[in-house]
Amino acid sequence: MPTPPTIEDIRAAAERIKPYCLRTPLLESPHLNEIAGTRILVKPEPLQRTGSFKFRGAFNTISQLGREAKTGGVVAYSSGNHAQGVAAAAKILGLPAVIIMPEDAPAIKIANTRYYGAEVITYHRLNDDREALGERISEERGAVLIRPYDDPRIIAGQGTLGLEIAEDTQASGIKLDAVVSPAGGGGLISGTALAIRSELPQTLVYSAEPEGFDDTARSLASGSRQDNDMEARSICDALLAPSPGELTFAMNRELLEGGLVVSDDEAREAMRQAFLRLKLVVEPGGAVALAAVLSGKLDCQGKTVSVVCSGGNVDPQTYAEILAG
Amino acid sequence: MPTPPTIEDIRAAAERIKPYCLRTPLLESPHLNEIAGTRILVKPEPLQRTGSFKFRGAFNTISQLGREAKTGGVVAYSSGNHAQGVAAAAKILGLPAVIIMPEDAPAIKIANTRYYGAEVITYHRLNDDREALGERISEERGAVLIRPYDDPRIIAGQGTLGLEIAEDTQASGIKLDAVVSPAGGGGLISGTALAIRSELPQTLVYSAEPEGFDDTARSLASGSRQDNDMEARSICDALLAPSPGELTFAMNRELLEGGLVVSDDEAREAMRQAFLRLKLVVEPGGAVALAAVLSGKLDCQGKTVSVVCSGGNVDPQTYAEILAG
Numbered sequence: 021m022p023t024p025p026t027i028e029d030i031r032a033a034a035e036r037i038k039p040y041c042l043r044t045p046l047l048e049s050p051h052l053n054e055i056a057g058t059r060i061l062v063k064p065e066p067l068q069r070t071g072s073f074k075f076r077g078a079f080n081t082i083s084q085l086g087r088e089a090k091t092g093g094v095v096a097y098s099s100g101n102h103a104q105g106v107a108a109a110a111k112i113l114g115l116p117a118v119i120i121m122p123e124d125a126p127a128i129k130i131a132n133t134r135y136y137g138a139e140v141i142t143y144h145r146l147n148d149d150r151e152a153l154g155e156r157i158s159e160e161r162g163a164v165l166i167r168p169y170d171d172p173r174i175i176a177g178q179g180t181l182g183l184e185i186a187e188d189t190q191a192s193g194i195k196l197d198a199v200v201s202p203a204g205g206g207g208l209i210s211g212t213a214l215a216i217r218s219e220l221p222q223t224l225v226y227s228a229e230p231e232g233f234d235d236t237a238r239s240l241a242s243g244s245r246q247d248n249d250m251e252a253r254s255i256c257d258a259l260l261a262p263s264p265g266e267l268t269f270a271m272n273r274e275l276l277e278g279g280l281v282v283s284d285d286e287a288r289e290a291m292r293q294a295f296l297r298l299k300l301v302v303e304p305g306g307a308v309a310l311a312a313v314l315s316g317k318l319d320c321q322g323k324t325v326s327v328v329c330s331g332g333n334v335d336p337q338t339y340a341e342i343l344a345g
Numbered sequence: 346m347p348t349p350p351t352i353e354d355i356r357a358a359a360e361r362i363k364p365y366c367l368r369t370p371l372l373e374s375p376h377l378n379e380i381a382g383t384r385i386l387v388k389p390e391p392l393q394r395t396g397s398f399k400f401r402g403a404f405n406t407i408s409q410l411g412r413e414a415k416t417g418g419v420v421a422y423s424s425g426n427h428a429q430g431v432a433a434a435a436k437i438l439g440l441p442a443v444i445i446m447p448e449d450a451p452a453i454k455i456a457n458t459r460y461y462g463a464e465v466i467t468y469h470r471l472n473d474d475r476e477a478l479g480e481r482i483s484e485e486r487g488a489v490l491i492r493p494y495d496d497p498r499i500i501a502g503q504g505t506l507g508l509e510i511a512e513d514t515q516a517s518g519i520k521l522d523a524v525v526s527p528a529g530g531g532g533l534i535s536g537t538a539l540a541i542r543s544e545l546p547q548t549l550v551y552s553a554e555p556e557g558f559d560d561t562a563r564s565l566a567s568g569s570r571q572d573n574d575m576e577a578r579s580i581c582d583a584l585l586a587p588s589p590g591e592l593t594f595a596m597n598r599e600l601l602e603g604g605l606v607v608s609d610d611e612a613r614e615a616m617r618q619a620f621l622r623l624k625l626v627v628e629p630g631g632a633v634a635l636a637a638v639l640s641g642k643l644d645c646q647g648k649t650v651s652v653v654c655s656g657g658n659v660d661p662q663t664y665a666e667i668l669a670g
Binding site: 042043044045047048050051064066067069071128135136292295296298299300301302332333336337339340341343344 | 367368369370372373375376389391392394396453460461617620621623624625626627657658661662664665666668669
């Protein structure tokens with residue numbers, strides 16, 4: 021297992037990504053505060069370059085590659101947001117990219133990954149082994165594999181989001197009680213938790229996941245990594261990783277207070293609320309932390325909670341159907 | 346006619362609203378840049394408190410009222426965004442508010458105005474005279490009338506948006522060639538133009554309007570205030586003012602380079618692009634400046650243009666229909 025990143029790695033990542041990343045603001049709505057009975061500060065990563073937080077980790081990682089990537093470029097497997105992050109970062113850095121994506125990924129994610137200049141190879145989510153595919157292409161082409169979460173450079177990059185939350189609430193004199201963030205493989209939540217727990221030791225951090233893919237919640241409860249049932253289904257296409265990462269879970273076990281779980285319907289309702297109250301387009305997986313707080317999964321009456329909306333890459337037809345209810 | 350505001354009034358407004366307003370960032374998308382053949386920096390005011398820029402001017406104005414508003418509070422007439430801005434500002438400042446709104450305003454605008462604690466009185470857009478209604482209620486209740494645009498305090502408040510664009514592009518070392526902003530009565534565009542022309546004298550400012558409500562464009566071309574045909578129809582409910590304001594047009598005649606006009610279909614397409622590329626919910630009237638640039642109404646090949654998306658208060662059903670195309 022690689023060595024976990026430190027808060028200094030997150031600070032270095034923040035400097036590295038600064039010219040290319042949007043420092044997303046914190047959004048607030050009296051309606052959302054009233055529904056939750058708490059003050060909610062939303063970190064809106066759909067506004068980030070490529071429509072999700074994934075660009076942070078991808079750029080932090082790829083910009084540190086040396087000559088090993090000069091010929092074969094990079095390769096990644098991803099349900100779609102890491103794909104776009106890697107493709108966009110590789111384009112900025114002048115490297116070729118091959119991305120392995122599930123054939124049932126949202127069309128907008130596949131189209132955008134190609135738009136950023138990457139070659140896309142699709143696989144079947146249940147029948148094919150995406151990690152093996154990634155490693156084979158890496159060997160054949162001499163491409164550097166950019167893992168989606170179990171890499172300290174990826175985690176440090178995603179952790180810049182937590183660092184921004186800590187800095188911006190401190191600068192505004194806001195006492196933050198908790199941070200809730202979506203968890204798939206755990207890169208975002210582990211990096212964010214590292215930043216928050218380092219900067220704001222009084223602030224608790226919780227993961228949020230969809231039902232059926234609550235591997236982080238169950239792993240935190242049991243103390244060891246638990247798998248998801250691969251027959252499970254969820255509309256949260258960004259959060260369907262088979263189990264917590266080895267490195268990310270080693271961090272999360274120490275850093276997280278607990279894991280929250282929401283239904284697909286609660287995620288849909290959070291998407292509608294983000295539309296109505298924040299004017300923010302959030303994809304299903306990006307909405308699970310907001311869903312957890314709005315549906316009362318966390319007792320945060322009278323507290324101040326920052327909620328990460330992690331991405332907004334959702335097909336228009338799916339979005340229109342969810343708005344219609 | 347009242348005296349126009351100065352850049353110093355805009356600076357004072359910026360200090361006044363700072364604790365309550367979001368300093369919206371500038372968003373960029375390579376897709377949008379490619380469509381327009383220009384670098385587009387979007388100022389996303391749907392993210393602003395109350396979902397549009399209108400809170401800026403409303404708060405700047407109402408926070409300067411003295412004892413005259415202590416008893417009767419404030420009254421305003423508005424198609425919906427000024428309504429929400431006035432209602433939210435009055436609530437923060439502890440004043441009662443009465444808002445006169447067209448009965449066919451989007452349901453979300455009427456509901457939000459009530460949510461902020463205002464009393465809503467509806468009128469018929471064609472049969473009733475909203476200005477007379479506002480003045481009658483003002484007299485009856487001793488409420489201070491907060492005009493939607495023809496007031497130097499309103500214009501200075503809206504102008505803070507232009508000041509932010511000027512400051513943020515200068516801080517990033519970006520040479521800005523033009524700013525395009527929606528125009529209804531002209532409060533936003535006049536304040537923004539005053540800030541931009543004061544801070545960035547090389548930067549040109551253009552208004553954008555929907556077909557049938559292109560009174561500012563025609564007034565700029567003719568040199569005097571022109572009325573709209575009140576039989577005209579547009580989906581851009583925020584931009585249906587009958588003619589340019591007296592004060593706003595006196596400013597715009599000096600400050601604007603010209604007026605751009607888009608069709609409702611071009612506004613719809615800009616809304617879809619804002620969804621796809623920025624993850625930003627924009628209402629029809631809020632999208633006309635983006636529509637003007639994306640549809641090539643301004644020759645800005647190779648230039649850098651800041652585009653104001655002024656609001657995002659659109660009903661879910663309308664939005665879903667527009668996404669479906």
